[in-house]
Amino acid sequence: MKRGKGQRWDKLPVSISYKGPKRSSQLPDVTVKVKEEIPDEDTVSLEEQRQRFRTFGYQEAEGPRDACRQLQELCSQWLNLERCTKEQILEQVILEQFLTILPEEVQSWVREGGPRTCAQAVTLAEDFLLGLKRRQGQVGVFEFGGT
Amino acid sequence: MCTLCGEAKRAFTGLEAEGREDYGKVKAAILHGDAMRREQQRQCFRRFCYREAEGPKGAYSQLQELCCKWLKPERHSKEQILELLVLEQFLAILPPEISAWVKECGLETCSQAVALAEDFLQKQRESRPQANQMSLEEEETVGSPEVGQALPEIEQK
Numbered sequence: 001m002k003r004g005k006g007q008r009w010d011k012l013p014v015s016i017s018y019k020g021p022k023r024s025s026q027l028p029d030v031t032v033k034v035k036e037e038i039p040d041e042d043t044v045s046l047e048e049q050r051q052r053f054r055t056f057g058y059q060e061a062e063g064p065r066d067a068c069r070q071l072q073e074l075c076s077q078w079l080n081l082e083r084c085t086k087e088q089i090l091e092q093v094i095l096e097q098f099l100t101i102l103p104e105e106v107q108s109w110v111r112e113g114g115p116r117t118c119a120q121a122v123t124l125a126e127d128f129l130l131g132l133k134r135r136q137g138q139v140g141v142f143e144f145g146g147t
Numbered sequence: 148m149c150t151l152c153g154e155a156k157r158a159f160t161g162l163e164a165e166g167r168e169d170y171g172k173v174k175a176a177i178l179h180g181d182a183m184r185r186e187q188q189r190q191c192f193r194r195f196c197y198r199e200a201e202g203p204k205g206a207y208s209q210l211q212e213l214c215c216k217w218l219k220p221e222r223h224s225k226e227q228i229l230e231l232l233v234l235e236q237f238l239a240i241l242p243p244e245i246s247a248w249v250k251e252c253g254l255e256t257c258s259q260a261v262a263l264a265e266d267f268l269q270k271q272r273e274s275r276p277q278a279n280q281m282s283l284e285e286e287e288t289v290g291s292p293e294v295g296q297a298l299p300e301i302e303q304k
Contacts, residue, residue: 058240064264101197125203127216
């Protein structure tokens, strides 16, 4: 795998600004089932911890050993090594990558929903796409309906 | 010599005759092969693209499979999984010159990566006095312009 200067690895999640949990009202007729509309502190801090791990720069450390040590700490905080099971850890890694690869408009929508699990993220993504299809269907009706 | 199979066997047969008699070399070859395969699996996970035809559920399902192939939760402990994630991120943030050097070796752990990175920096420091001496002895600028630049101060982003 080739890596250019200053570039991160392919599709490795980088810092993504988390705008918070506000719901967008751009899509009519979409019923989005989410657990809570306003995420609690845990969700925000989890994302912050993930970003701290992913945005930590080599220059912040005193050499390779210190960089590695700090990364270990940050990763452990994000993935909550002490409390989480292996499956939960993998869930967060997959969730992170899933969000990264979504098409832009879907990604924004899903992130705003603050999903904590892959199942939630998938539901949000499917709801978005369903809403989009319905909207496209409605547009089609309006185009052909009038005379 | 115990019976080898699969990738381990391929690693063994890849060695020259002399090397096959040396347990240390056989072990190193097998581990190196393991590390290469793990890197391929990691890349498959990170490079997987969302395909509209499959939708979110299909994409998630494939990601899950690829992630498990890379991190192998059935075999690895939590700590080992974390080690792989940290190793990945560590290599991603290293300055390019160090990163290229370190990645050439098949890495298993962060400790190995750190040791290689420190070796690289040590060699850089040792070669610098020579470069300075050369520039003092000769009027024109000679020597590799890269010497002295592969330092932790180099910007990452």
